[in-house]
Amino acid sequence: MLTNAAIVLLTVAAMEALAWLTHxxxxxxxxxxxxxxxxxxxQGAFEKNDLxxxxxxxxxMVLIWLGLNGHxxxxxxxxxxxxxxxxxxxxxxxxxxxxxxxxxxxxxxxxKRLYQAHRLHHAVSSREGAVSFGFLxxxxxxxLRAQLQxxxxxxxxxxxxx
Numbered sequence: 001m002l003t004n005a006a007i008v009l010l011t012v013a014a015m016e017a018l019a020w021l022t023h024x025x026x027x028x029x030x031x032x033x034x035x036x037x038x039x040x041x042x043q044g045a046f047e048k049n050d051l052x053x054x055x056x057x058x059x060x061m062v063l064i065w066l067g068l069n070g071h072x073x074x075x076x077x078x079x080x081x082x083x084x085x086x087x088x089x090x091x092x093x094x095x096x097x098x099x100x101x102x103x104x105x106x107x108x109x110x111x112k113r114l115y116q117a118h119r120l121h122h123a124v125s126s127r128e129g130a131v132s133f134g135f136l137x138x139x140x141x142x143x144l145r146a147q148l149q150x151x152x153x154x155x156x157x158x159x160x161x162x
Contacts, residue, residue, distance in 0.1 A: 011080025
């Protein structure tokens with residue numbers, strides 16, 4: 001029981017690290033074709049970027065199925081991925097992008113920091129020059145603003161900034 005809980009918690013932490021790497025190097029790289037929809041005004045309820053979540057959900061379901069069919073640790077990894085996906089849905093899609101009816105703008109604490117960090121990520125509309133690639137971990141907004149300012153100077157004024 002304790003081992004399974006540890007696997008779930010470690011998977012959630014590993015998913016944030018994997019999400020950061022994937023977001024920075026894949027979604028803002030070769031995967032920009034889908035991810036660009038997330039940096040543009042949304043047209044309707046869904047965007048191409050949502051396909052990434054479907055792939056992650058499918059992988060989690062396969063791992064849970066494999067775990068239930070003879071490879072028990074995989075079940076708990078799949079559950080950890082599902083927990084991460086639920087946290088992502090609440091924090092990113094709900095809190096930051098307000099894609100569901102509950103409209104809350106955090107005024108203090110961790111949620112405000114998370115909200116500000118992701119808004120600073122969206123201060124740039126192109127694949128280059130963005131900051132803050134995590135979904136549940138948020139660097140300080142002051143540090144991110146300084147990084148954005150430095151990137152603007154390097155890029156010659158940052159014409160793509162919103």
